[in-house]
Amino acid sequence: MISEPFAIGDSLLHRADPAVKITGALLLTLIIAVSSSLATPVAGLVLGLMLAAGARLPLGPLYKRLLAVNLFILLLWITLPLTGGGEAITPLGPLDLSSRGIELALLITFKTNGIVLILTALTATSSILEIGHSLERLHLPHKLILLLLTTYRYLGLIEQEYQRLRRSAALRCFSTSTNLHTYRTYGYLIGMTLIRSYDRSRRIHKAMLMRGFQGHFPLLALQATRPADLLLLLFFLACGTGLALLPVFW
Amino acid sequence: MHLSEGILSLPILAGGGVVAVLGTAVGLKRLDYDHIIGTAMLSSAFFVASLIHVPLGPASIHLVLNGLIGILLGWASVPAIGIALLLQAFLFGYGGLTVLGVNIVIMAAPAVLVSLLFGRMIKKPGKQQMLGAFLAGATAILLSTILLALAMIGTDSSFIDTARLLLIAQLPLMLIEGTITMFVLSFLARVQPELLHLNSAPTP
Numbered sequence: 001m002i003s004e005p006f007a008i009g010d011s012l013l014h015r016a017d018p019a020v021k022i023t024g025a026l027l028l029t030l031i032i033a034v035s036s037s038l039a040t041p042v043a044g045l046v047l048g049l050m051l052a053a054g055a056r057l058p059l060g061p062l063y064k065r066l067l068a069v070n071l072f073i074l075l076l077w078i079t080l081p082l083t084g085g086g087e088a089i090t091p092l093g094p095l096d097l098s099s100r101g102i103e104l105a106l107l108i109t110f111k112t113n114g115i116v117l118i119l120t121a122l123t124a125t126s127s128i129l130e131i132g133h134s135l136e137r138l139h140l141p142h143k144l145i146l147l148l149l150t151t152y153r154y155l156g157l158i159e160q161e162y163q164r165l166r167r168s169a170a171l172r173c174f175s176t177s178t179n180l181h182t183y184r185t186y187g188y189l190i191g192m193t194l195i196r197s198y199d200r201s202r203r204i205h206k207a208m209l210m211r212g213f214q215g216h217f218p219l220l221a222l223q224a225t226r227p228a229d230l231l232l233l234l235f236f237l238a239c240g241t242g243l244a245l246l247p248v249f250w
Numbered sequence: 251m252h253l254s255e256g257i258l259s260l261p262i263l264a265g266g267g268v269v270a271v272l273g274t275a276v277g278l279k280r281l282d283y284d285h286i287i288g289t290a291m292l293s294s295a296f297f298v299a300s301l302i303h304v305p306l307g308p309a310s311i312h313l314v315l316n317g318l319i320g321i322l323l324g325w326a327s328v329p330a331i332g333i334a335l336l337l338q339a340f341l342f343g344y345g346g347l348t349v350l351g352v353n354i355v356i357m358a359a360p361a362v363l364v365s366l367l368f369g370r371m372i373k374k375p376g377k378q379q380m381l382g383a384f385l386a387g388a389t390a391i392l393l394s395t396i397l398l399a400l401a402m403i404g405t406d407s408s409f410i411d412t413a414r415l416l417l418i419a420q421l422p423l424m425l426i427e428g429t430i431t432m433f434v435l436s437f438l439a440r441v442q443p444e445l446l447h448l449n450s451a452p453t454p
Contacts, residue, residue, distance in 0.1 A: 034260040083411035111256025150290035187433020
């Protein structure tokens with residue numbers, strides 16, 4: 001099921017203006033992503049941990065999220081040290097461990113985990129609805145925002161429709177294996193999901209139009225940038241400058 | 251099939267970002283307000299497809315379906331896929347803001363391309379439609395994997411073996427996606443053909 005486990009909370013970061021948080025997240029993750037020295041990603045990871053602690057993120061979902069991201073990192077650790085080229089440090093059976101490969105894998109590990117932590121602490125602490133509204137305040141096209149919010153609105157719906165069809169297939173003793181029958185069944189399941197969701201989304205849309213929907217999803221709480229948010233923005237700018245200048249001094 | 255944060259270099263990230271913005275602008279321009287609902291529906295279907303695991307031998311593999319989105323939406327698949335990827339970054343932490351552009355290019359450029367290549371075949375009923383749908387599904391995955399490999403190799407040449415491994419691992423997905431896209435299309439054509447013309451016919 002699709003949920004937003006981090007969006008509920010009353011930490012300082014939860015209460016901050018999402019527009020400021022998104023700006024900060026983009027700035028900080030960009031600086032970390034493009035750095036070529038190890039110092040910035042390490043500092044970024046520390047900053048990410050601090051922000052995650054500051055937002056008091058629930059640990060269970062956070063571990064799960066980090067685990068999923070690190071599966072790909074694991075693949076890199078399996079391949080890069082053996083194939084990375086550069087100087088061979090030590091022979092490992094018929095293979096050589098390459099210094100360059102290990103450096104690259106280490107750099108990516110720090111970058112990825114730091115960025116995921118920062119992104120989670122800063123963007124997942126607002127609901128998608130709030131994020132949509134603040135993206136509009138950041139002057140993204142209205143059509144795109146409408147698409148974002150409508151897509152989000154239909155996510156749960158489509159997943160429900162799919163699960164319902166999946167259950168009814170299971171009731172009819174559908175079991176999966178690697179054969180054409182399975183793939184045909186999945187194809188029809190997806191096709192039926194699309195048709196049902198399409199019909200349902202059209203009905204919802206008509207009902208919304210009848211109730212005066214004019215392309216805006218109103219928010220109960222008004223969003224505004226408060227003085228405290230400007231301080232937060234200054235904090236992000238300072239962190240960004242620090243991260244960017246770190247390799248010069250260290 | 252997308253890249254996580256912290257892997258690619260600045261030129262690749264910037265290039266991907268610029269292409270993604272241009273593609274999204276074209277897609278949005280061609281998308282009028284009446285079709286936003288249908289597009290949003292397919293955008294969330296694209297999101298949900300990545301949660302569907304189909305069996306493959308002893309393991310399982312999750313669907314991508316960017317070929318299907320491409321032939322159903324044409325150019326509008328760029329904002330549709332972009333929104334789905336943005337939501338995945340926010341809700342699951344897959345991918346992120348800096349690689350969003352590259353990921354959009356990896357997934358959406360093949361979607362647009364297969365709609366241009368096979369769109370006409372799919373409009374005709376019968377065997378040609380089935381073949382076109384299979385080719386669209388399989389080609390989209392192949393192109394996406396190639397773009398992904400190119401983005402990695404363009405960042406650092408030592409990624410070449412990892413990229414080769416990924417390319418081989420995606421080959422079975424190509425066949426599965428082709429087959430499933432074919433069945434979805436043939437089902438839609440029989441049950442509700444108007445869904446095949448989401449992007450051209452006005453909504454009644």
